[in-house]
Amino acid sequence: MVRRHTISVLVENQHGVLARIAGLFAARGFNIDSLTVGRTKDDTLSRMTIVVLADDETLEQIVKQLDRLVTTVRVEDYVGQDIVERELILLKVQPEPEKRNEVFQIVEIFRGKVVDLNPRNLVIEITGSEGKLAAIIEALKPYNVQELARSGKIAMARGKTLRDPL
Amino acid sequence: MISASEKSLMKGADIVVDSLVREGTEIIFGYPGGASMEIHQAITRVEEKGARLRLVLVRHEQGGGFAAQGYARATGKPGVVLTTSGPGATNLVTPVADAMMDSVPIICITGQVPTAMIGRDAFQETDVTGVTRPITKHAFLVKSLDDLPVVIHDAFKLAVSGRPGPVVVDIPKDVQQSVDAPPGEITRSLFRKSLSPPDPPEEALKKVAEAIAAAHKPVLYVGGGAVASGAAEEIRALVEKCRIPVAQTLLGLGVVPGSHPLFYGMLGMHGSVASNYAVHHADLLLAFGVRFDDRVTGKLDEFCKHGTIVHIDIDASELNKNKRADIGIVADLKESLKRLLPMLQEKNHDRWIEELDGVRRDKPFHIPDMGEKITPQAVLSLLNQRLTSETIVTTGVGQHQMFAAQFLTFEEPRRWLTSGGLGTMGFGLPAAMGAQLARPEATVINIDGDGSFQMNIQELATCYSDRIPVKSLILNNQHLGMVAQWEDRFYGANRAHTYIGDPEADGPYPDFVAIAQGYRIPGRRVTKLEEVADALDEMLAAKTAFVLDVITPYQEHVLPMIPSGKTFRDLIYR
Numbered sequence: 001m002v003r004r005h006t007i008s009v010l011v012e013n014q015h016g017v018l019a020r021i022a023g024l025f026a027a028r029g030f031n032i033d034s035l036t037v038g039r040t041k042d043d044t045l046s047r048m049t050i051v052v053l054a055d056d057e058t059l060e061q062i063v064k065q066l067d068r069l070v071t072t073v074r075v076e077d078y079v080g081q082d083i084v085e086r087e088l089i090l091l092k093v094q095p096e097p098e099k100r101n102e103v104f105q106i107v108e109i110f111r112g113k114v115v116d117l118n119p120r121n122l123v124i125e126i127t128g129s130e131g132k133l134a135a136i137i138e139a140l141k142p143y144n145v146q147e148l149a150r151s152g153k154i155a156m157a158r159g160k161t162l163r164d165p166l
Numbered sequence: 167m168i169s170a171s172e173k174s175l176m177k178g179a180d181i182v183v184d185s186l187v188r189e190g191t192e193i194i195f196g197y198p199g200g201a202s203m204e205i206h207q208a209i210t211r212v213e214e215k216g217a218r219l220r221l222v223l224v225r226h227e228q229g230g231g232f233a234a235q236g237y238a239r240a241t242g243k244p245g246v247v248l249t250t251s252g253p254g255a256t257n258l259v260t261p262v263a264d265a266m267m268d269s270v271p272i273i274c275i276t277g278q279v280p281t282a283m284i285g286r287d288a289f290q291e292t293d294v295t296g297v298t299r300p301i302t303k304h305a306f307l308v309k310s311l312d313d314l315p316v317v318i319h320d321a322f323k324l325a326v327s328g329r330p331g332p333v334v335v336d337i338p339k340d341v342q343q344s345v346d347a348p349p350g351e352i353t354r355s356l357f358r359k360s361l362s363p364p365d366p367p368e369e370a371l372k373k374v375a376e377a378i379a380a381a382h383k384p385v386l387y388v389g390g391g392a393v394a395s396g397a398a399e400e401i402r403a404l405v406e407k408c409r410i411p412v413a414q415t416l417l418g419l420g421v422v423p424g425s426h427p428l429f430y431g432m433l434g435m436h437g438s439v440a441s442n443y444a445v446h447h448a449d450l451l452l453a454f455g456v457r458f459d460d461r462v463t464g465k466l467d468e469f470c471k472h473g474t475i476v477h478i479d480i481d482a483s484e485l486n487k488n489k490r491a492d493i494g495i496v497a498d499l500k501e502s503l504k505r506l507l508p509m510l511q512e513k514n515h516d517r518w519i520e521e522l523d524g525v526r527r528d529k530p531f532h533i534p535d536m537g538e539k540i541t542p543q544a545v546l547s548l549l550n551q552r553l554t555s556e557t558i559v560t561t562g563v564g565q566h567q568m569f570a571a572q573f574l575t576f577e578e579p580r581r582w583l584t585s586g587g588l589g590t591m592g593f594g595l596p597a598a599m600g601a602q603l604a605r606p607e608a609t610v611i612n613i614d615g616d617g618s619f620q621m622n623i624q625e626l627a628t629c630y631s632d633r634i635p636v637k638s639l640i641l642n643n644q645h646l647g648m649v650a651q652w653e654d655r656f657y658g659a660n661r662a663h664t665y666i667g668d669p670e671a672d673g674p675y676p677d678f679v680a681i682a683q684g685y686r687i688p689g690r691r692v693t694k695l696e697e698v699a700d701a702l703d704e705m706l707a708a709k710t711a712f713v714l715d716v717i718t719p720y721q722e723h724v725l726p727m728i729p730s731g732k733t734f735r736d737l738i739y740r
Contacts, residue, residue: 064483
């Protein structure tokens with residue numbers, strides 16, 4: 001059964017490391033839903049959070065193939081784990097002037113922020129889990145959404161630490 | 167004026183060579199160009215100082231890559247090849263991809279345009295690390311001289327650790343030209359990952375021992391991983407202790423001696439009937455150092471359908487990749503078997519062995535009688551009588567390769583060097599050169615096809631210039647025989663660009679003996695069966711390289727054959 005999985009990969013922050021991982025997914029025909037990458041508290045390490053669509057067998061291969069790269073320090077598949085996951089989105093909407101207040105209310109309900117406001121449109125920032133983001137996008141649809149940008153998901157396990165095994 | 171402090175500095179190119187020597191490099195296969203000539207200059211400087219380092223000038227970078235592979239496959243030590251940037255490096259792509267597929271440790275040093283010019287489409291610039299990234303264990307771009315000695319040290323460690331493979335080190339020209347203090351002992355690595363394989367878990371080994379104890383029809387399926395791990399001794403001990411029949415893959419040949427009564431031949435598409443029968447009927451398959459390649463398994467669901475599968479491999483990603491293992495162990499094979507052997511009771515499987523002996527007797531590899539015409543099978547049988555346990559054989563790719571795998575017997579690992587996974591034509595001659603330089607005392611024979619031979623024929627010049635006495639035996643049928651065989655079987659014998667002889671005249675084309683002579687290498691052509699024995703003796707007695715052109719009929723098919731994606735039940739025997 002194909003499901004959405006979140007994988008966290010700790011990698012050496014070196015030349016070509018992102019290309020290697022992106023290339024691996026392309027070469028082996030794995031599907032990436034989203035990929036985020038950024039430095040960790042250790043400057044020499046980056047963390048990639050990759051959301052993939054895969055069945056169990058493919059997921060096993062993805063994890064093993066990622067782990068096979070020398071630049072990979074650790075791979076964690078978050079399936080079945082208690083994790084915190086967040087994604088940030090920016091939405092630009094252009095409601096009818098008389099409906100601006102409705103938009104403000106929706107943003108408040110979802111605990112978002114209006115980060116830009118001008119006579120033509122407004123930009124909304126909101127973070128949350130996949131479900132929450134889907135809900136606000138749906139809620140704002142009637143208000144003339146002009147642009148949408150997503151950061152991709154980042155995640156962390158509650159309690160235990162994903163780190164350098166050495 | 168050179169100041170005292172400048173005097174003690176070393177150029178990057180000298181650091182490259184110094185690092186290679188430190189890692190134990192004795193031979194570099196190379197072809198110079200603008201971006202690598204600094205390193206070639208540095209090599210002449212160490213040669214002058216009497217270092218045991220030899221640069222073998224190949225005639226094409228692909229030849230250099232395969233020569234490095236031949237060296238590595240014959241010894242297990244990394245082979246080293248040096249090329250310039252751009253086309254020099256892209257010519258290495260095929261041997262690198264080949265080394266990745268067959269897990270061969272090679273180090274490819276490539277020159278690169280100066281760092282300031284990278285990304286500006288400079289003359290002979292290619293993004294070499296980008297091109298080779300998916301076909302290497304790792305590809306380094308050395309941007310600073312500081313990292314150079316560490317990178318080379320890491321490259322050698324990586325190439326041979328775990329599952330071996332190719333590593334590319336791309337070095338911009340300004341890094342080669344800049345100077346630094348001589349490197350001291352290397353104590354750091356660019357990676358924090360441990361390169362040592364995990365220990366085999368005791369529990370899993372116990373389960374394997376129980377499975378072996380319970381089996382009535384066990385079969386060993388042994389591959390290239392057993393060669394890489396150096397596990398021949400342990401596998402042989404297992405075969406003796408528990409009397410388990412053995413099927414070996416194309417890359418596993420020689421792990422269990424070819425003459426061993428419990429060895430039933432190569433398995434897979436062109437394997438023996440007995441080996442394929444054994445796997446098909448097995449109740450336990452001991453898959454050691456293998457990757458369930460499609461040329462071995464055919465239709466995956468049907469492969470060893472009724473057997474319990476034990477899979478031991480050093481590469482975790484091989485487990486459950488193509489076929490699910492009932493018992494999977496990620497560990498070094500030699501280490502696993504060392505621990506497994508004491509857990510086993512002596513055993514016998516007389517009835518099973520008798521059954522397989524019967525199949526082998528009834529359905530051996532067949533040598534057709536074609537009168538005075540020379541069949542490939544007949545030549546190889548005659549050659550086989552002349553092999554010693556030290557003889558090394560390389561091949562091209564195609565019918566001649568499969569015939570050789572069927573008809574030659576190898577008593578030791580690392581005597582049979584062939585391009586398995588990638589299936590690269592043109593592998594044979596340069597790989598033979600590398601093997602010969604690694605094993606100067608051994609006889610090294612390249613068994614080639616007329617198609618494959620022409621793909622790296624220029625290396626005859628290297629054989630001549632560097633006095634590398636490899637023998638090339640060409641099974642010359644004027645066709646791309648394996649493709650022609652598929653045309654015969656599956657395309658109504660319609661020839662679609664598989665004839666490579668002279669379209670105008672009859673008679674063999676090209677004249678390989680004349681070409682060899684052009685390279686100042688002796689040769690002989692034979693067309694009749696009765697001449698073959700004498701010609702083989704002449705070839706083997708030659709002190710130099712030698713080209714023996716054997717004219718064979720193109721109608722011969724490699725059989726048995728299990729068509730692609732089919733099962734043992736679809737096997738074509740005659």
